[in-house]
Amino acid sequence: MTIDRVSGSALLLLGLFVVWERRVLPLGTHGQPGPGYLPLLLAILLVLLGGLLVLRGGGAAPLRTVDWSEAPHAVAILACTVFATALLERLGYRVTMVIVLGFLFGVMERLRLWQVAALTLGLSLGTFWLFDSFLRVPLPRGGWGF
Amino acid sequence: MDVTLQNLILGFATVFTPVNLFYSLIGCLIGTMVGVLPGVGPLAGISMLLPTTFGLDPTSAIILLAGIYYGAMYGGSTTSILMRIPGEAASVMTCIDGYAMSQKGRAGAALAISAIGSYVAGTLSVVGLMFLAPPLARFALGFGPPEYTSLLLCGLVVLSYMTGGSVVKNLAMVVLGLMFGMIGIDQMSGYFRFSYGLVALGDGIGVVPVAVGLFGISEILATAGSPDRKEILKPKFRDLLPTREELRDSAKPILRGTVLGFFIGIIPGSAHIISTFVSYAMERRLSKHPERFGQGAIEGVAGPESANNAASEGALVPMLALGVPTGPIPAVLLAALMVHGITPGPLFIKEQPAIFWGLIASMYLGNLILLLLNLPLVGIFVNFLRIPYRILYPTILLFCIVGVYAVNSSLVDVGIMAVMGLVGYLLRKLDFEIAPIVLGVVLAPILEFSFRQALAMSDGQYAIFFQRPISVTFLGVALLMILLGLKPLIWRTGKDWRDRLTQAEKSN
Numbered sequence: 001m002t003i004d005r006v007s008g009s010a011l012l013l014l015g016l017f018v019v020w021e022r023r024v025l026p027l028g029t030h031g032q033p034g035p036g037y038l039p040l041l042l043a044i045l046l047v048l049l050g051g052l053l054v055l056r057g058g059g060a061a062p063l064r065t066v067d068w069s070e071a072p073h074a075v076a077i078l079a080c081t082v083f084a085t086a087l088l089e090r091l092g093y094r095v096t097m098v099i100v101l102g103f104l105f106g107v108m109e110r111l112r113l114w115q116v117a118a119l120t121l122g123l124s125l126g127t128f129w130l131f132d133s134f135l136r137v138p139l140p141r142g143g144w145g146f
Numbered sequence: 147m148d149v150t151l152q153n154l155i156l157g158f159a160t161v162f163t164p165v166n167l168f169y170s171l172i173g174c175l176i177g178t179m180v181g182v183l184p185g186v187g188p189l190a191g192i193s194m195l196l197p198t199t200f201g202l203d204p205t206s207a208i209i210l211l212a213g214i215y216y217g218a219m220y221g222g223s224t225t226s227i228l229m230r231i232p233g234e235a236a237s238v239m240t241c242i243d244g245y246a247m248s249q250k251g252r253a254g255a256a257l258a259i260s261a262i263g264s265y266v267a268g269t270l271s272v273v274g275l276m277f278l279a280p281p282l283a284r285f286a287l288g289f290g291p292p293e294y295t296s297l298l299l300c301g302l303v304v305l306s307y308m309t310g311g312s313v314v315k316n317l318a319m320v321v322l323g324l325m326f327g328m329i330g331i332d333q334m335s336g337y338f339r340f341s342y343g344l345v346a347l348g349d350g351i352g353v354v355p356v357a358v359g360l361f362g363i364s365e366i367l368a369t370a371g372s373p374d375r376k377e378i379l380k381p382k383f384r385d386l387l388p389t390r391e392e393l394r395d396s397a398k399p400i401l402r403g404t405v406l407g408f409f410i411g412i413i414p415g416s417a418h419i420i421s422t423f424v425s426y427a428m429e430r431r432l433s434k435h436p437e438r439f440g441q442g443a444i445e446g447v448a449g450p451e452s453a454n455n456a457a458s459e460g461a462l463v464p465m466l467a468l469g470v471p472t473g474p475i476p477a478v479l480l481a482a483l484m485v486h487g488i489t490p491g492p493l494f495i496k497e498q499p500a501i502f503w504g505l506i507a508s509m510y511l512g513n514l515i516l517l518l519l520n521l522p523l524v525g526i527f528v529n530f531l532r533i534p535y536r537i538l539y540p541t542i543l544l545f546c547i548v549g550v551y552a553v554n555s556s557l558v559d560v561g562i563m564a565v566m567g568l569v570g571y572l573l574r575k576l577d578f579e580i581a582p583i584v585l586g587v588v589l590a591p592i593l594e595f596s597f598r599q600a601l602a603m604s605d606g607q608y609a610i611f612f613q614r615p616i617s618v619t620f621l622g623v624a625l626l627m628i629l630l631g632l633k634p635l636i637w638r639t640g641k642d643w644r645d646r647l648t649q650a651e652k653s654n
Contacts, residue, residue, distance in 0.1 A: 025339060026337070030608075038597060038598070042325050068575075070370060081560070081567065104543070131552060
């Protein structure tokens with residue numbers, strides 16, 4: 001399978017999914033288009049473009065040539081972002097960031113303990129002060145008020 | 147002319163307050179830092195720092211953000227010249243002769259010419275912006291929904307063609323972006339669309355989480371774990387003075403690059419990158435010694451750097467006058483203006499002259515600040531390059547999270563950023579351009595509104611788009627671009643400028 005055929009198939013399926021999901025939205029008429037009118041047009045266009053990629057993508061690079069060497073790092077970073085999304089308001093900004101940065105600096109990058117502590121605390125507390133206290137952009141505090 | 151000068155005086159009166167001068171200075175410094183640091187482009191930089199402007203009045207906020215924008219465009223050249231690593235894609239051409247000059251011990255002169263060229267181009271382009279935007283806005287006041295629909299379609303198609311890579315893939319990304327922009331409450335009927343019960347999605351997907359996810363997070367995902375950069379040259383202040391001959395050789399390339407960059411900048415797509423290619427090719431063609439190019443020719447630095455900066459400001463013409471951004475960075479700037487209650491478009495210049503002319507005046511000032519401060523501070527900026535990437539990327543991640551969260555105090559936005567980061571990472575791996583998605587998200591509500599209004603005006607007759615001269619002209623240009631883009635699918639063609647553009651974007 002080539003890159004273009006895989007991505008074209010994905011776009012085609014996404015287009016079909018939107019066509020299916022659009023069914024709950026009124027189409028309206030040509031003179032008074034409803035909320036489903038343009039999404040349907042766009043979904044059809046995406047199906048066509050995806051189909052074109054599938055048809056013409058035979059000469060593209062094979063999918064196995066894609067280099068995924070950074071994937072372990074990418075998964076860890078993405079997991080940290082999901083963790084922050086889930087717990088930022090429950091644990092508070094400072095605690096969440098201490099955990100996220102501590103993991104990235106200490107576990108992923110294996111910095112020395114004092115470096116991890118200095119960077120983690122400095123960045124977490126420093127950005128909290130900058131945004132929340134200095135710029136008055138409220139950041140979440142956890143259940144302990146911290 | 148008198149009115150323009152009076153307005154400019156109004157702008158300078160707005161800017162020349164200690165507070166606004168301070169924000170212009172801070173914006174330029176942060177922007178240069180953003181441009182120098184790998185992994186933080188101007189787009190992610192502006193998006194991440196948008197919340198820091200919330201406490202400011204709109205004029206100060208715009209001055210700060212504009213400073214970050216052109217500071218970042220300037221900062222990209224530093225890494226190109228000293229390390230042969232383009233800080234952003236528009237600096238690719240500067241790498242060739244800029245780095246060759248560094249190897250010959252002329253890094254300081256290359257940096258100085260780059261700064262002087264950026265200053266001249268920036269300042270002259272502001273003059274162009276000042277004279278071109280108001281009449282364009284007056285012209286656009288006559289646009290109805292059909293003209294706006296065709297203009298937006300034309301812009302999106304031209305963007306797909308002018309961005310590197312496959313046109314089919316780029317068009318698919320535009321459509322994907324427009325589809326993301328359909329999420330949320332339909333402004334004409336009140337229906338919730340594709341929100342799956344999440345009330346927070348009612349307002350739709352914001353451009354900031356999309357931009358930070360696609361450009362900030364996906365960059366971290368793609369580059370974390372890579373080895374640190376090579377040795378960095380650090381020029382001394384006394385080396386920064388170019389010789390008389392270097393100054394003389396640079397003068398005409400700077401002027402040519404300025405004119406070229408400004409007009410190319412108005413076109414949607416990767417205009418600032420294209421302008422550097424065209425400028426480099428033109429200087430090489432015009433040179434009496436083309437063999438010097440690639441070996442450290444000062445014209446190869448002066449022309450592209452001027453063109454790049456002129457294009458950045460040319461891109462603001464359609465954004466300010468028509469409310470139509472031509473690329474992802476103006477799109478984020480547009481979103482930033484809207485956060486501050488300012489809607490760029492034909493009425494913006496007329497109704498909020500203090501802000502528009504304040505922005506123009508701040509650009510004159512910003513260009514001067516960049517010239518006066520950045521050259522002496524180049525040694526300090528170079529030190530930022532010494533920060534190991536394993537320390538830098540968690541810091542960037544932190545700023546991405548706090549920047550996106552702070553816009554609406556919404557965790558859903560942080561979640562959208564994470565999803566967009568993953569989408570952007572996968573799309574990069576599959577050779578897709580991600581810039582059209584951002585533009586699609588920004589333009590979707592405007593496009594849908596004008597499209598449905600136009601159909602309502604004509605009682606459902608699509609002929610309305612072909613009966614009005616301005617509308618049909620825009621559609622004609624769009625059709626031409628589609629045909630040009632599809633040409634490689636029909637005929638086998640050799641490598642052209644679009645392939646070089648793709649290579650430049652990948653090399654960044």
